[in-house]
Each structure stands twice: as structure tokens, then as C-alpha cells.
Amino acid sequence: NPSSSKDSLTDLVETGARIAAELGADIIKVPYTPEFKRVVSGCPVPVVLAGGPKDANVLSLAKAAVRAGARGFVIGRNVFQAERPLEIISRLEQILRG
Numbered sequence: 270n271p272s273s274s275k276d277s278l279t280d281l282v283e284t285g286a287r288i289a290a291e292l293g294a295d296i297i298k299v300p301y302t303p304e305f306k307r308v309v310s311g312c313p314v315p316v317v318l319a320g321g322p323k324d325a326n327v328l329s330l331a332k333a334a335v336r337a338g339a340r341g342f343v344i345g346r347n348v349f350q351a352e353r354p355l356e357i358i359s360r361l362e363q364i365l366r367g
Contacts, residue, residue: 320344
């Protein structure tokens with residue numbers, strides 16, 4: 270069942286983020302999950318989105334993550350390997366600042 274695997278990913282990320290916070294992490298970097306808001310709301314410290322592999326949808330994921338409560342994002346190759354990296358940085362800044 271595909272939905273149960275999506276739920277499992279969210280469960281794993283949510284649990285991992287909470288454990289990391291309980292062990293003293295000041296900020297948590299996690300991948301986007303189907304229920305990202307649940308990950309963010311279940312974590313007592315700020316959560317940021319991990320950029321992950323090169324993805325044409327990185328701006329959409331960043332926007333969804335911020336809407337769900339992420340405090341930012343850590344994005345590397347989706348900026349550095351972009352055709353226009355400065356444009357991507359500018360758009361990410363706009364997303365973060367609202």
C-alpha cells in the first residue's frame with residue numbers, strides 16, 4: 270500500500286527529529302515528507318528542510334516546507350548545479366521571507 274509507506278517515512282522522520290532534539294540538537298535538518306507539518310509540530314526545536322538530490326521541484330518543496338512551519342532550508346546542489354544559481358537563491362530568499 271503506497272500510502273502506508275508514505276506514512277512510514279513521516280513516522281520515521283518525525284521520530285528521528287524528536288530523538289535528536291531530546292539528545293540536545295539545537296536545530297534539525299530533515300527531508301520533506303508527505304506530512305511535513307506533523308514532523309515540524311512534533312519537534313521542540315527549529316526544523317529546516319534538507320535539500321536532497323537535484324530536484325526540479327526544489328522551490329515548491331521549499332515553499333511547502335515553510336508553509337508547514339520549517340524555519341529554513343539547507344540546499345546545496347539544487348543551487349550550485351542550477352543553470353542560474355543566483356536566481357534560485359533569490360527565489361529561496363523570497364520564499365523564506367514570505
